[in-house]
Amino acid sequence: MALVALWVGINKDDLLATFVPIAVYWMCCGVYMVFEKLQLHENYRLHSKEEEEANNTISKRSVLKGVLLQHVIQIFISILVLTRQPSLQVIFLQFFVAMVAMDTWQYFAHRMMHASRFLYKHVHSKHHALVAPYAFGAHYSHPAEGLIIDTGSAIFAFFVSGMTPRTCMFFLSFATVKAIDDHSSLRLPGNLFHCFFHHNGAFHDVHHQPYGFKYNFSNPFFVSWDKLMGTYMSYTVQKRHNGRGLIVKPINKKMSQ
Numbered sequence: 001m002a003l004v005a006l007w008v009g010i011n012k013d014d015l016l017a018t019f020v021p022i023a024v025y026w027m028c029c030g031v032y033m034v035f036e037k038l039q040l041h042e043n044y045r046l047h048s049k050e051e052e053e054a055n056n057t058i059s060k061r062s063v064l065k066g067v068l069l070q071h072v073i074q075i076f077i078s079i080l081v082l083t084r085q086p087s088l089q090v091i092f093l094q095f096f097v098a099m100v101a102m103d104t105w106q107y108f109a110h111r112m113m114h115a116s117r118f119l120y121k122h123v124h125s126k127h128h129a130l131v132a133p134y135a136f137g138a139h140y141s142h143p144a145e146g147l148i149i150d151t152g153s154a155i156f157a158f159f160v161s162g163m164t165p166r167t168c169m170f171f172l173s174f175a176t177v178k179a180i181d182d183h184s185s186l187r188l189p190g191n192l193f194h195c196f197f198h199h200n201g202a203f204h205d206v207h208h209q210p211y212g213f214k215y216n217f218s219n220p221f222f223v224s225w226d227k228l229m230g231t232y233m234s235y236t237v238q239k240r241h242n243g244r245g246l247i248v249k250p251i252n253k254k255m256s257q
Helices: 002-009 012-038 049-055 060-081 091-115 117-122 124-129 143-161 165-183 192-196 201-208 224-229
Strands: 235-239 246-250
Touching: 012 060, 012 165, 060 143, 091 117, 091 124, 091 143, 091 165, 091 224, 117 124, 124 143, 143 165, 165 201, 201 235, 201 246
Parallel strands: none
Antiparallel strands: 235 246
């Protein structure tokens, strides 16, 4: 009866805002996995298959379990938090406010994870086991990190922007696809994310490398906080010497510090 009451008390928009971003996550990951299976993207990889297998310290099976756990927690928290909101108003403005709010939360929470040895060792290092990231590993993290950074930033953006559950559904789906692309290690031609956002897979790849741990904390839209706080590391994307794929190289002099 309690479950029935909970289901009846949640309107359709609340349910969509809860489940659609997760469905989008797996559908989008499926597209990238098809690319991988068909081997159509070898010339656009930031990491070779060999590097992915050698550098990542966690198996794909463990990553899959971790992401599924993260999504179960996300569903539970979302159902508790989402409530009915007024009708849609100034959606584009709400989107922008939500993007700034999410970026602000994630930058400082993410930087805190690196500044604290305890949090990095016991929490954030799980995500950094992926030195050569791939699409469905975007949400692979310690449950505490998922709650603090991912779910926390989504709730913060939701309330700060004043968006409705329906707008929240579209916003979180958009943010989800963006995060997947940032972790896909693919730099496909014509990618609109790379046209409109300086924050992209190459920018985030710098942070996943040992030399970039103290830089490029921004997620998932803009790089403004890194530039304001002096943690931005510039980079260049070049073709590999063997002609297969791409490689990200830092060009920030702070790299040597």
